[in-house]
Amino acid sequence: MKLHSWRVALVSLALASCGGQEGPVGDARPGDLTDVAEHPGAITEVAESVEDSTPVETTEVGQVDAQEPELPFTVTLACEAASDCKNPCGSAECIGGRCKVTPWPGKCFVAGQETGTCYATGQGDCLVCNPDLAQDHLVPFALALGFDGPLTKVVVEDLSSGGIVWQVSTARAHGGSSSLYFGDPTKKNYSNGKRVSAAARLPPVQLPGGKAPALRFFLFLDTEETPGYDRFFVLGHAPGEADTELFSSDELGGSTQGRFLPVTVDLSAFAGRTVHLSLVFDSIDEGMNSFEGAYVDDLRVTTGCCEASSDCDDSDPCSDDQCEDGECKYSRRSGCCVFDQDCSDDDPCTKDQCPVPGGACEASLVPGCCHDAGDCDDNDDCTEDLCPGYGAQCVHRPLCCKVASDCNVNDPCLKASCEEGRCKYSDTCCHSDQECDDKDPCTIDGCDAGACVHYPASIPGCCFPTVWEEGFDSGLGGFELDPPVGGIGWTVVSSRTQSGAGALYYGDPALGIFNAGADNSGSAVSLKVLLPVGIDLVFSFWLWMDVEGDWWSTESDMAVYLVSEGQEYKLWSKGWSEPQKKWTQKQIDITAFGGREVYFRFD
Structure with a gap:
């Protein structure tokens, strides 16, 4: 834009008036998330259940040729021939008078001194059969996912139809070569101008009773650190119940500080029952989504049982893990830290940090x-x-x-x-709202950044003239500007105005151009304005510009935003048929923002 001037006023249109269920994994369930039923086709199955395959047509020695008995099934290990080793679990041989069983996929065979027991996946009292981890002994992990290949046993749902979901990524991993990632793998963020939200539904898990089961995983998180936005959270429910939020990234402040950190989610409320777990990411809005996103790796559902202390490893560098009487016991080492939050001493004059997970807190004085x-x-x-x-x-x-x-x-x-x-x-400044009382019952008086402000009060009998205006006749009027680059940026000029002595201008005031052969940009931000409620509100400004106006040109983009409560709303942007080289007035209805404190940004 060669000449781009703005004159800003906020006016009221009311100037003349005064006063004033349970199903398969992946089924949608009621709750705070978007109901998938409202978005046909939103469910994307990226995994197929792995069916147990037990050969029955082969005549391999040691294999059962009759109907399989119910598992678990115990057999005697003493043998004279392979025919003595028949079992419903795998192929068998008789070696040195003792049966040796090789389990089939989906089965475990645990050999003792005199007998051996065959288990199907998930079976066991507390230690369970998990063939993905071991087939010759039971383990304390009811579920183990490493995400080092195509997703299995997981269903992904696009909850907002935003187009960004969970998938396997090799960009980061805690163990192995890949992890489960929420974001756009090509851009390494989750920004596409939409609210994006997706769930990764884990397979149902049967948990033992009387123990302390838990979900454990490693998390890498890089998101907007505003509480309540860009949330990663874990949901869980038992059959016939609604989802309950079990963990959220708000506990971490929205970031794991550039590293994978261990997360433990207590599942004791589901002990003795089947639990359905979901990993969910929800940006909440369409703004400030240019962060990398969330990675999850080395996920385990632990039963709380153990045979050795190694079964109790919770990957928390600050806990001592012990197996006592078949149950995991955990104690936390004093002074140890994982996150910077672990080190807070509630003293604003110290900078508290955890140098490495498992290290000791460090505190340094803040100078001055x-x-x-x-x-x-x-x-x-x-x-x-x-x-x-x-x-x-x-x-x-x-x-x-x-x-x-x-x-x-x-x-x-x-x-x-x-x-x-x-x-x-x-x-010369105010320090409290009381100092700014103007004795006018039709104004709300306050002290903002050392200056008294007086906003119209929505009270019967009070009229509402212009709420706020700035003509730039005496300078910036509280606007904050990005610094110019190469002489090009926002400034106040008197060379071209719609009325009065000044106008807000983007370009090089000495040359009267904005294009110096390189890309440039800048923002002008107004002071904050408290909008009254109960009346019609219109934001208006006068615009003069000389820029590329062809429909195909994007070299001169301009836009105006309203920002409130951390969210931005586009009020106006340059269209291809925008009038050139003359003043035109733009008016936008902002009544919906009544009662909010807002500011305006010109880009």
Whole structure:
């Protein structure tokens, strides 16, 4: 854009008026998430159940040729011939008078001194048969997923029809070569201009009773760190029950600080029952989604049982794991940390961090930070040493002077003078809403960043004129601008205005152009405005521009946003038929934002 000027006013249209169920894994269930039934085709099965395959047509020695008995099934290991070793679990040989059984897929065979027992997947009292991990002994893992190949036993659902879901990725892994990733693998983020949300449904798991089962996995998380947004969470339910949230990334502050960290989710509430677990990511909105996303690896559902202490490894570097009387016991080492949050000492004057998972907390003093004025003494009789508040930075205010400039302080609220060799200060800013009372019942009075503000009150009998306006006739009027690059950026000019003495301009004010042969951009941000409720509100501005106007050109994009409560809403953007080289007025209805504090951004 060669010349791009803005004149901004917020006006009210009411100026003339006063006053004022249970199913297979992957079935949708009621809850806070989007009902998949509202989005036909949203369910994408990326895995097929692996069926137990037991050969029955072969005549291999040691194989059962009659109807299989119910498992678990115990057989005697003493033998004279292979025919003595028939079992429903696998092929068998008689070697040295003892049966040797090789289990088929989906089966485990545990040999004792005199007998051996055949189990199907998932069977066992507390230690269970998990052929993916071992077939010759039972393990304390009811489910184990490493995500080092195509997804198996997992169903992925696109909950918001946003187009970004869970998949296997080789970009990061805790163990092996890949992990389960939520995001766009080509862009390494989850930003596509939409709300994106997806679930990875794990197969149902039968948990033993009377123990402390848990879900354990390693998590790498890089998301918006605003609480309540870009959430990774774990849901669980038993048959016939609704989902319960068992864990969320809000507990981690939205980030694992650039590394995989262990996560343990207590499943004791489901002991003795079947549990259906889901890993869910939900961006909540369409903005600020240019973070990498979430990776999950080395997932285990532990039964809480053990034969040796190695069965109890919870991958938590700060816990001592012991197997006592067949049950895992955990104790946490004092002073050990995994996250920076583990190290908080509630002192704002220290920077607390965990250098490595499993290490000891470290705390360093924040330079210049104070709890009270005693922390700020610089032993200089010519300074007044102040601590503005608990955890604030010390202030050393000059006391001795010859001229007023000797009393300069880095505080725009203080007006200084030099009187008889001593600095005198007067405070020109407000520090509380009470100081700003204008005695007008039709205004809401407040102190914002040291300046009194007065907003229209939505009270019967009060009329609403212009809520806020800025004509740039006396400078920026509270707008904050990105710094110019190569002389190109936002500034206030008087060379072209719609009315008054000034206008907000993007470009090079000396040359009257914005294109210097390289890409450039910038933002102008208004001060905050509290919008009244109960009336119609219209945001309006005057626009003059000379830019590429062809429908196919994207070299000169412009847009105006309203930002409220951390979310941004596009109010206007340049269209291909936008009028050129003349002032035109834009008006946008913003009544829906009444009662909110907002600000406006021009890009």
